[in-house]
Amino acid sequence: MGKSTTPAKPKRRSPITRAEGEQRLIDAAIQLVRERPFSEVGVRDIAAAADVNHGFVHTWFGSKNDLLIAATRQLVEMAAAKVADAAPGQQAVNPFEPDVQLAIRLAIWLDLEGTNARDLLKEMPIITALTKRFIDVEGLSPDIAQVAAVQATAIGIGVVTFAPLIDIDTTRVVEVFALWRHNLGLLAKYPPK
Secondary structure, X not given: OOOOOOOOOOOOOOOOOHHHHHHHHHHHHHHHHHHOOHHXXXXXXXXXXXXXOOHHHHHHOOOHHHHHHHHHHHHHHHHHHHHHHOOOOXXXXXXXXXXXXXXXXXXXXXXXXXXXXXXXXXXXXHHHHHHHHHHHOOOXXXXXXXXXXXXXXXXXXXXXXXXXXXXXXXXXXXXXXXXXXXXXHHHHHOOOO
C-alpha cells in the first residue's frame, strides 16, 4: 500500500482553561494591533492567532472592543510595573516606548469607537504607580502626588498623540520631561497652600 495523499489535519490542541484562553486572546490581540490598523483586526483573526475558537471572544469578553480594552489594560499594567521598578532619578515611563504608545492609541481609538474606554483612565495603575513614586522619590504629599500623576499622564498622552502630528523632535520631549522633574522638586520644596 502507498502513502495517503490526503493532507493530514492539524492536531487539535488539548483543552485550555478559561484563564489560559483569555490570556492567549489578549496576547494575540496585542500582537495583531501592533502589525495592522485596529479596524482591520477582526475577531476571527485574533482567535486564529491565539488558536482559540472565535466564539470564546464573545463568551469571555463580550466583543472585540471589550477584548481590546483587556489588551490595553494589560499594556497599562506593564507600564505601571516599569514605573514601580524605575530607579530614583531615572525616567519613570517612556511615552515613546512602543507598548506605551500602543496602549494610548488603543484607548483613544476605543473611545472614538464609542466603547467605554474611560474606565482605563480612572484609577489607572499607571496613575497609582506614579503617585506612589512621587510620594516615595520626590517627597510630595499624597494629594499633590495624585494631581501630579494625573498631570504627568496627561502630558504623556499628549506627547504620544500630538508630537508625531506636529513633527516635534523627540529630543525636545526629553526637555519637557526634564522640566517636569524639576517642577516636581519645586512642588516638594514649596507645596501649594
